[in-house]
Amino acid sequence: MNTPLASVTSFNRREDDDQIERTAEEAAPFDRESAHRTSARLLPNIFKTMMERFKQTDGGQLYIDHELENVRSALVGIPQFEGTMVFAHGVHIRESLNASKGVIKAPGQTVIIAEGTHVTARIECKKLYNLGTFEGAAKVTDLLLNYGSIDGEIQFGALESAGPIRGNIMPLTA
Numbered sequence: 001m002n003t004p005l006a007s008v009t010s011f012n013r014r015e016d017d018d019q020i021e022r023t024a025e026e027a028a029p030f031d032r033e034s035a036h037r038t039s040a041r042l043l044p045n046i047f048k049t050m051m052e053r054f055k056q057t058d059g060g061q062l063y064i065d066h067e068l069e070n071v072r073s074a075l076v077g078i079p080q081f082e083g084t085m086v087f088a089h090g091v092h093i094r095e096s097l098n099a100s101k102g103v104i105k106a107p108g109q110t111v112i113i114a115e116g117t118h119v120t121a122r123i124e125c126k127k128l129y130n131l132g133t134f135e136g137a138a139k140v141t142d143l144l145l146n147y148g149s150i151d152g153e154i155q156f157g158a159l160e161s162a163g164p165i166r167g168n169i170m171p172l173t174a
Contacts, residue, residue, distance in 0.1 A: 049160075053145060053160070055068075064112055064129055066090070066092065069090050069110040069112070069127065070089050070090045070109060070110065071089065071090035071091065071092050071109075071110055071112060072089040072090065072091075073087055073089065073090070073091045073092070074091070074092045074093075074094050075091060075092070075093045075094065075095070075097060076094045076095050077095065078095075078097060079095070079096065079097065079098060080097070080098045080099065081097070081099050081102050082099070082101040082102050083101075083102055083103075084102065084103040084104075084105060085102070085103070085104050085105065086105045086106075086107075087104075087105065087106040087109060088109075089106070089109055090106060090109045090110035090111065090112070091104070091106055091109070091110075091111055091112070092111075092112045092114065093111065093112065093113050093114060093117055093119055093132075094114045094117065095114075095117060096117050096118040096119065097117070097118075097119045097120070097121065098120050099119075099120060099121035099122075099136075100120045100121070100136070102121050102122070103121065103122045103123075103124065104121050104122070104123045104124070104125075105123075105124045105125070106123075106124070106125040106126070107124065107125070107126070108126050108141075109125055109126055109127075110125065110126060110127040110128075110129065111123055111125040111127070111128050111129070112128075112129045112131070113128070113129065113130045113131060113132045113133075113134055113148065114131055114132055115131040115132055115148070116132055117131075117132035117133070118132060118133040118135075119132065119133070119134050119135070119136070120134075120135045120136050121136045122136050122137045122138070123136065123137070123138045123139075123140075124138070124139045125138075125139075125140055125141070126140070126141050126142045126143075127140065127142050127143045127144075127145070128140045128143075128144050128145070129145045129147075130144070130145065130146045130147065130148045130149075130150060130163075131147050131148050132148045133148055133149050133151075134148065134149070134150045134151070134152065135150075135151045135152055136152045136153075137152050137153040137154070138150075138152065138153075138154050138155070138156075139155045139172075140154070140155065140156045140157060141157050141172065142157045142158060143156075143157065143158045143159075143160065144156040144157075144158070144159050144160070144161075145160050145161075146159070146160070146161035146162070146163045146165060147161075147162055147163050148163050149163050149164045149165070149166075150163070150164070150165045150166070150167070151165075151166040151167050152166075152167045152168075153167055153168050154167060154168065154169045154170070155170050155171070155172050156169070156170075156171060156172060157171070157172050159171070
């Protein structure tokens with residue numbers, strides 16, 4: 001198994017990026033003379049943006065809104081499959097799944113890999129929320145949000161990651 005190169009946080013340019021850049025410029029100057037520190041002036045804004053992706057219960061638990069993401073199916077109790085599954089709506093993979101010879105397609109929809117879940121497959125979707133472990137290939141035309149770990153051939157429209165990513169990671173070109 002490859003060692004992760006790094007955890008990556010990357011955003012496509014959005015309207016609020018100019019405000020984030022201005023906030024960083026207005027922040028107190030950073031002591032660049034110290035070899036024992038790394039500037040993290042933008043970190044609060046990065047985490048704020050990432051946390052806005054989730055909803056929050058009254059008790060403070062974070063969750064992904066299935067209604068908002070049009071998630072209507074869950075894969076449970078299917079430890080292995082070959083072939084192609086096509087969904088006309090979003091899908092939540094709730095248990096580990098070995099589909100090394102399988103494809104999960106949710107064109108224009110969201111796929112969620114649950115926390116603690118290990119998925120080996122090829123996935124094609126609009127948005128992929130990875131909270132578990134994903135191995136394989138993925139073509140994500142919009143947002144790939146990674147809080148778990150990824151190892152594979154990944155194409156994405158936009159990437160937000162706080163977990164390790166290994167493999168070939170390529171942005172989709174317009």
